[in-house]
Amino acid sequence: MTRQHTRLEDFRVVGERLRNWGRWGPEDERGTINFITPERLVAAGRLICRGAIFDLGIPFDKSGPQDGAFRSNPLHMMSETGAGQDFPGGFKFADDYVLMPLQCASQWDALAHVHYDGLLYNGFPADGITTKGAEHCSIDKQAKGIAGRGVLLDIAALKGVDWLEAGTVIEPEDLDEACERQGGVEVGTGDILLVRTGWRRKFLSEGDPAAFMAGEPGLGQACCAWLHEREVAAVGSDNWAIEVLPGESPDAFLPVHLILIRDMGMSLGEILDFEELAEDCHRDGVWDFFFAAPPLKITHAIGSPINPVVIK
Amino acid sequence: MTRQHTRLEDFRVVGERLRNWGRWGPEDERGTINFITPERLVAAGRLICRGAIFDLGIPFDKSGPQDGAFRSNPLHMMSETGAGQDFPGGFKFADDYVLMPLQCASQWDALAHVHYDGLLYNGFPADGITTKGAEHCSIDKQAKGIAGRGVLLDIAALKGVDWLEAGTVIEPEDLDEACERQGGVEVGTGDILLVRTGWRRKFLSEGDPAAFMAGEPGLGQACCAWLHEREVAAVGSDNWAIEVLPGESPDAFLPVHLILIRDMGMSLGEILDFEELAEDCHRDGVWDFFFAAPPLKITHAIGSPINPVVIK
C-alpha cells in the first residue's frame, strides 16, 4: 500500500490493453453490465437466504458530504403541506421538489461521465455531450440494471483501521488478501464488487464535508487489470470517486475513472454506506449477496442517484 | 364496473374499519411494508428463475406525462460537458443536475403524502408537515424497502381493451377475475400488487399529458377491503393516482388514497410502465416475480422517484 510513482504505467497504455470496445457490439452502451447474464442473475437470487435487507444509500439532505465547492447537497423544498387546501371530504396532501447534482450523494456514474482523447466508451464521440446531455452512454441506458451478485471486500478491516487515510492506494494484493481473509470469498464474472475503505465511517464520525472531499483512500491503477481479469460488472465504494486521491501520479487526474469507465465500460457506484452491511458480514461470515440498484431513467443523464439494496 | 354512487360508504367509515394504526407498534412509520417478512423475502428471491429483468420506471424527461398545471416534468441541466476543462492527462468529465417534483414520474408516495382530520398514518399529527418536510412517515422511513414478491394483474386485458377509459372503476370482482384468468395466481400477505389499467399505453399512443392527467381508470373504494384482507404490502399502477378519477363520489376527493395511505399505511407506486412486463407475462403465463424498488433516502420527503426492477 505504499505509493509507487516510479513504476506507474501511463494510463493510456493500460486503457488500451484493457479496452472492451466492440466486445458487446459496436452499438453497446452498457459495458461490463453485460457480464451479468441471466444465469448469473438467477444464481444471485439464490443468495437470498435469510431475508435480511440492507440499504446502502446515504441520506439525501443538507447534512450530506458536499461542501459546495464542487457539488452541493440535495435541496428539498415543499410545495404543499396540506395547509390552505379545500378538497371535498377534507382530503389534504403534501408535495415536494428536489434539486440536486445527480452525483452529489449515493449514485451511479454513467459511462458518459468521463472521457479522454475525444472519445467515450466504445468509441462514441465525446462531442455528443452537450447542454442537452449525453447522446450516448447516458445512465438511462443501464435502466434494466444494475442487479446481480454483490461481494463486499472490507479493506479497512483488513488493515485493522477504522478508515484508511486519504491517499492510501489499494493494490490488487489487498483485494486478494481481503478475499482470503473473508473466508475465501471469490470475485468473478458479473459480480458487483463493493470496496469498503472506511471513508463513510470517517464522515459519520467527523461530519466534515471538506475533509471528506479533500482526498480519499481508494483503488490504485493496478486494480483495473484485476477487475478486468475477473470480469467484474461494476464497482462501488464508500468514498466519492472509487480511486485514490491524491492520485498515484501528478501526470494523470482520476486515471482509474478513465480506464474503468471509458476503456472498460464499467459503471461506478459512489458515496455508498457499507457500515451496517459490513457489520453483518463480519458477524455471519457471508460476504456475497443479492444486490440491486436500479438507476432512475433520467434521459441523457450523466449519473443517477440511487439507494442500493442488498439482500442476504 | 359501473359507477355505484348510491351505495358508496363514507370513506371515514371504511378507513376506521381497515385502520392498521398500532398494528406494528405506536412508533411505526412503515405500515403495510411490515407484511414483507424475511420469510416472504426469501420466497420472493426464489421467483428469480429465468434471469429476465424488467424495468418499470418511465423515462424522466420533458416528454413525461405532466402538463405543468399541477406538477412539471423533470428538468435536467448540464453543468459540465468536458469543454474548457484542463486536467492533467487530458481527463474530461461531464456533470449534471435534476430538478423535479418528487412525484412527477415513476414514484412512491410516502405515508406522509395524504391525511385527513389532522392525522397521518398511525396517528401522527399532520402539523408535523412543514416547509422542512414531514417529521413522520417520510419516504426515507421506507429505506430498506420496497422489495418482495410482485404480482401483476392485467385489468385492461381482462376487459379486452387497450386501456380502460377514465372514470372506469375497478372493483374487487375484477381483481378476482383477473387472478382466475391469469392461471389462478394468488395475491397474499406481503405481496406488491401491480394493477395494469392500460393508462400508460394510452399515453404512449397519444402523447397527450393533459389527457393523461385529466382523469384515469383505477381502483374503486371497495378494493381497499380486498387489499386489507389479503395483507398486501404495496400497490402500484400504470396510472398516476392508483384510484379512479373522477371519483365514485363527489363528496370525497381521492378516498382510496386516504384509506390506503393514511388508515392502512400502504405505500402507492404510481406512473409505472408495465407494457414490456405484461407482454412477457402473457407469453410465459407467469404473473408473479421478484420486485425491488428502493426509494431514494430523501430525508423528510413526501415521495421518491423510482425505477422498479422486476426479475423473473
Next chain:
Amino acid sequence: MTRQHTRLEDFRVVGERLRNWGRWGPEDERGTINFITPERLVAAGRLICRGAIFDLGIPFDKSGPQDGAFRSNPLHMMSETGAGQDFPGGFKFADDYVLMPLQCASQWDALAHVHYDGLLYNGFPADGITTKGAEHCSIDKQAKGIAGRGVLLDIAALKGVDWLEAGTVIEPEDLDEACERQGGVEVGTGDILLVRTGWRRKFLSEGDPAAFMAGEPGLGQACCAWLHEREVAAVGSDNWAIEVLPGESPDAFLPVHLILIRDMGMSLGEILDFEELAEDCHRDGVWDFFFAAPPLKITHAIGSPINPVVIK
C-alpha cells in the same frame, strides 16, 4: 400592415448594412446602449416632472404566460416560514427560492442571446457560449444600464384595436404615424423605445399561455433600419419576441432578433406590461419619460429578469 413576402430582403443583407460592429471599439459588449451618453441621461432625468411612477414588469408566478412547451413560469419555493424556529427574543424569519428560465417573464435579452454564421455581436465567436454561459456579451455586461429616456408608441391604439392579431407586421410607417398621432413625440439617439401591441392585454383578457406564445404581432424587418437611423438604444414590447410571428418569410426565423441583437448590438426587453402607463399617457398626452431597468448581474447569463420603472 399587410404581409409582403415577395419584397423582403435577405436578413443577412440587412444585417450587414446596419451592422454596428467596431462602432464602439473592438472589445465593446454593450452595443447600442452606448448611445445613452451622460448628456442624454441628464436630459432623461429632467423628464421626472410629476413624480408618477409605473412598473412595467409582470408578476413572476405560475400564472405567467409560459405554457411549458418551451420555457416554464417561475417556480417560487419557501425554505423558511418562521415555524419551528427558536431564536433569542422570539425572532422569526421567512426565506425562499426561485427557479426560472431567465427569459420566462419580463426580461432583457443579452447580446449573447442569438447569433448566426458562428458570430455574436461585434464578431465575438459563438462557440464562447458553453455550458458555463456566454464568454462575451452576457447580460452582466449591461450592468450599468439600462436607464434613459423612454418613449411609448401605442400601435394598438393607432390601429383602434384592443390588440393586434398574431402575425400582424408593424411597419416603419406605423411607427411614424404613431409618433405623429401621439403629439409629435420624437424617437431619437439613446432612447428606449417601447412598442405597445396590446398582446399583454390579450393575455390578461384571455389568460391563455398557449395563445400568448403561439404567435404575436410585432416589428417587421423593415423597422430595423428605422431604429438604426434614429440610434435607438433599446426596444421593449408587451409581446414575447419584439418581432412578428409567424415571421414575414419562411426562410428566416426571428430575423429581427438577428439583425437587432447580433448585428446592431441592441438589447431587447420582452413580456412587459404597458397597460397602466399607456392609459396615463393617453390621459396626459406625455409619451416620453425617465426609464430604468437595471439587469441583475448574473455572470455569463443570456438574459435577466427585470421590473422596469418609468417615472413621469
Next chain:
Amino acid sequence: MTRQHTRLEDFRVVGERLRNWGRWGPEDERGTINFITPERLVAAGRLICRGAIFDLGIPFDKSGPQDGAFRSNPLHMMSETGAGQDFPGGFKFADDYVLMPLQCASQWDALAHVHYDGLLYNGFPADGITTKGAEHCSIDKQAKGIAGRGVLLDIAALKGVDWLEAGTVIEPEDLDEACERQGGVEVGTGDILLVRTGWRRKFLSEGDPAAFMAGEPGLGQACCAWLHEREVAAVGSDNWAIEVLPGESPDAFLPVHLILIRDMGMSLGEILDFEELAEDCHRDGVWDFFFAAPPLKITHAIGSPINPVVIK
C-alpha cells in the same frame, strides 16, 4: 462604538415606540416607502446632474458570499447554447436558468421577511406565511418602488479603516458625524440611506464567504430611532444584514431587523457594493443622488434580487 450591553433597551419596547402600524392605513403593505412622495421623487430626479451611473449589485454567481451553511450562491445553468439547433436561416439562440435563494446576493427584504409575537408589519398575522409564500407584505407589494433620493454615509471612511470589524456597533452619533464630515449632507424624509461599513471591500480582498457571513459590523439598535425621526424610506448596506453581528445583546437575535421591518415597515437592501460609488463621492464631494432599485414582482415572495442603479 463600544458595546453597551448594559444600557440596551428591550427591542419590544423600542419597537412599540417606533411602530408605524396604521400610519398609512390599515391595509398598507408598503411601510416607509410611503415617505417617497411624488414631490420627493421629482426632487430626486433633479440630482441627475452629471449623467454618471453606478450599479450597486454584486455579481450573481458561484463566487458570491454565501458559504452554503445557510443560503447558497446562485446556480446558473444553460439550457441552450445554439448547438444542435436547426432553424430556417441559420438562427441560433442561447437560453438559461437560474436557481437562487432570493436573498443570497444583492437584494431587498420584503416586509414579510421577519416577525415576532405572531404579527408582521401593520399587524398582519404571521401565519399568513405558508409554503405558498406570504399572503401579506410580500416583495411584489413594493413593485412601484424603490426609487428616490439616495444618500451614502461612509462609516468605514469616518473611522479611517478599510472596513469595520465584525461586531462593531454603528451608533447614531456615527451617522451624525458622517453627515457632518461629508459636507453636511442631510438625511431626510423619503431618503434611501446607504451605509458603507467596508464589509464588501473585506470580501473582495479576502474572498472568504465564511468570514463574510460569520458576523459583521452594522447598525446598532439605537439607530432605529434615528431613522424613524428622519423618516427614512429604506436602508441599504454593504453587509448582509444591515445590523451588527454578533448583536448587542444575547437576548435578542437581529433586533434591528425586527424593529425596522416589522414595527416601522422599512425595507432593507443588503449585500450591496458601494466601492465605486464611494470613490466617486469622495472625489466630487456629492453624497446624494438619484437611486432606483425596482424589485422583481415575484408574487408572495420574501425578497427580491436587485441591481440598484445610482445616477449622479
